[in-house]
Amino acid sequence: MSQAEIKRRHWTFLEALETVAAWFVAILWIAPLLYAFWAAFHASEYAIHFELFAPLTLENFREALSQAPFLRYGFNTFVLVTMLLASQLVICTLAAYAFARYNFAGSNIAFSLVLVQLMIAPEILIVENYSTLAKLNLIDTITGIGLPYMASAFGIFLLRQAFKSTPKELEEAARLEGCGMFGILWRVYVPLARPIYLAYGLVSISHHWNNFLWPLVVTNSVETRPLTVGLGIFGAPESGVDWSIISAATLLSVAPLLIAFLLFQRQFIQSFMHSGIK
Amino acid sequence: MHQSPSNAMRHVYGWLLLTPAAILLIAFTHFPTLATIYESSFSKGNLIRPSRFIGITNYESMLEDPIFWKVLINNFWFAVGTIPASVALAIAMALLVNRALPGRPFLRLAYFTPTILPMIAVANIWLFFYSPDIGLIDQILGWFGFPGHNWLGDPATVLPAIIVMTIWKEAGFFMIFYLAALQNLPPELEEAAKLEGASRWYYFRRVIFPLLMPTTLFVLINAVLNSFKLVDHLFVLTKGGPNNASNLLLYYIYENAFSYFDTNYAATLTVVLLAILAVVALAQFFLFDRRIHYR
Incomplete structure (x- = not known):
């Protein structure tokens, strides 16, 4: 295998690694928003103890609208x-x-x-x-x-x-x-x-x-x-x-x-x- | 017959067209700038003693005001903490999503979305993450056996906490300028680098990064301006506290004007802010004028 061939393989490997990194950063970046979104639709005790399948509710929106004229x-x-x-x-x-x-x-x-x-x-x-x-x-x-x-x-x-x-x-x-x-x-x-x-x-x-x-x-x-x-x-x-x-x-x-x-x-x-x- | 713009009447028409904008700009930019400087040379008035001319006394007391120095140093660390990190992240993000890779539209969206939100909304969300014990960060640290920490209540951690949040908010914004710049680069560059057997890091350091220099300069100027203009989050997160550990210059101006009702001292502080902005403007002018040469 020539020197150039090794280097080209190296590029391909790095590109795969970069894809993983790109996804990792993206998930990290969007997580705060997703978490806020999730919390808005769940009762407040689940914001503190995360449970993916906790029951959905619109109560928070009703409360927010009743407490301030949004x-x-x-x-x-x-x-x-x-x-x-x-x-x-x-x-x-x-x-x-x-x-x-x-x-x-x-x-x-x-x-x-x-x-x-x-x-x-x-x-x-x-x-x-x-x-x-x-x-x-x-x-x-x-x-x-x-x-x-x-x-x-x-x-x-x-x-x-x-x-x-x-x-x-x-x-x-x-x-x-x-x-x-x-x-x-x-x-x-x-x-x-x-x-x-x-x-x-x-x-x-x-x-x-x-x-x-x-x-x-x-x-x-x-x-x-x-x-x-x-x-x-x-x-x-x-x-x-x-x-x-x-x-x-x-x-x-x-x-x-x-x-x-x-x-x-x-x-x-x-x-x-x-x-x-x- | 209609007047052609080359006619002498063009002076009249030109100024008439400009008049509405000129009145508003003078009223809310030029006049207040001069009025701020003027007001800074007067004492704070009250019912018994009216405001009077005191020369540079306000500036002297400003230099002896420990909070002034505190907010200036905070602003410095806020800029140092947010700018290099968010610019580096922006370059990395732009490079990552500039290639064809699975899920590219989603990745761009994920990076960019924090930019579209108001700083107040961002602060509301992060307030919970930072809250002691029950907040998300303490919960996650708790899984690894770390004790809870009052991130925003501890003078040692409050500024770093705000810096992390600001980086999260701004990196995606700067990314789009780098993306635009990368898309203007000829694709042959990468082909050539591959054929030459250049390493990826070498290709970035010697080819891409120098070509991105004009973008970097533009982004840096904007980032510096933002670090002085953006204080919205302080209203929700810390009110500048604890003990001014997270206070920034514009927030301190607001406090003086609207909490302590000392508009003359607020004007004095505003002059400092205006001076900083003027320095940035001059830096921009000279750096852009000299142009950045490609090696």
């Missing part, structure tokens, strides 16, 4: 995420259009100032942003949670790239057809950037569904609190809630996003990759 929190999160994404799309599209096609005076400096937000997210400046919101009388409102994020540097950046790569001839053609400034934007640029809108939308939805610190600071009532804040209060050790019920509540809170992710895995993972181009 449906209302879910509704709040839904309103927040929808309103925020709609405003982000409009505001970022306009700004990106300006940067991509209107070579206006000061556009380079303005663009660098936009990019500052990539580093300094609004939640870093909680103290000052809270007092701004208080002056605007928007404390404890869903608008108040969303407002600081409506102009998103990341969205402007992504859309500017997309608009810049759109062929100028298409714009000329639309102009000859009699389209105005917004007509061109709406009929040429926006449709061609559809994949970018999808990618940005998924990143924005998952980010704001999961965001916690800023909503915690801004909200103080059931009518405005999003799921993460509701869950944070519910799960805090001093609340003394049973772990199986916390698991059920956690599952309820993450279910919509998790199900969407499981259904559209490819789109989600690709959108998250897009967030890597910044």
Whole structure:
């Protein structure tokens, strides 16, 4: 057997070993989630003494829903995420259009100032942003949670790239057809950037569904609190809630996003990759 | 007739299109950044004594505040504990699932799923794992005859416990960037390495790893930023305790502003955080500018 042959066999052996390792890590990685999932459907004494075939129950979900208004929190999160994404799309599209096609005076400096937000997210400046919101009388409102994020540097950046790569001839053609400034934007640029809108939308939805610190600071009532804040209060050790019920509540809170992710895995993972181009 | 963008009116249109975004960005990013610096030079006011200008006094008391140093050192160890481990795991995961192997879709899903969950949900789940005696970790250790341990209540183990949880949450996120990079590598590279009889480790160390350098740099910058921005889990797991053993800078800012109502000291601490972020931004700018050369 030649030296090269031995080495090739060695590669094949290592590849088999790697498959085992890959499965081992995967099981280790998914185990905490599976355990929480399992516990949510079983009586609390089994969370402490694991028994695979213990009787199933929905009691934990019933308890969680009766102890805290998770449906209302879910509704709040839904309103927040929808309103925020709609405003982000409009505001970022306009700004990106300006940067991509209107070579206006000061556009380079303005663009660098936009990019500052990539580093300094609004939640870093909680103290000052809270007092701004208080002056605007928007404390404890869903608008108040969303407002600081409506102009998103990341969205402007992504859309500017997309608009810049759109062929100028298409714009000329639309102009000859009699389209105005917004007509061109709406009929040429926006449709061609559809994949970018999808990618940005998924990143924005998952980010704001999961965001916690800023909503915690801004909200103080059931009518405005999003799921993460509701869950944070519910799960805090001093609340003394049973772990199986916390698991059920956690599952309820993450279910919509998790199900969407499981259904559209490819789109989600690709959108998250897009967030890597910044 | 419609205005063409090359026309002089483009300046007006450009600024008009930018206006909504500009107002919001100025209101919630630029103005508060400057206001934070301004507020940090004022004393904490109360009903009897209003807030007044005190120059750098807040910074002087910050340097004498043992908790400030404590959270800064904690943040350092949190970064050192989470970043190299999660980046190494991310590379390993990406390499593992980049080949055709049985169950690949499931493996990717398993690695990535923790990323999609909110940190609060993750903390809720792990809170039980770490609870003394009845928690999952103590139960498993119990089978091997180890006594129970209060992981989150012991200053010696609380930060490592949080680090392990963060690695679990983040590795899958970084993995997807490495996967994207690996898929862009020409498949001939591996063929060539095999023909040359290169060992697998040599192939990784001398071929793959250098080619992944730009990705690694990007991931590192993001990981550093996350280690300063991410404090959600502290609200559920430890509240920064015991005795500030797990407190981080942003959480300490929150405590000062919303528990002790000392917004001026919170502003002073925020300036430190802003300075750290600025250093990271500059590092990114210069490192990306110089580019990483392939050997």
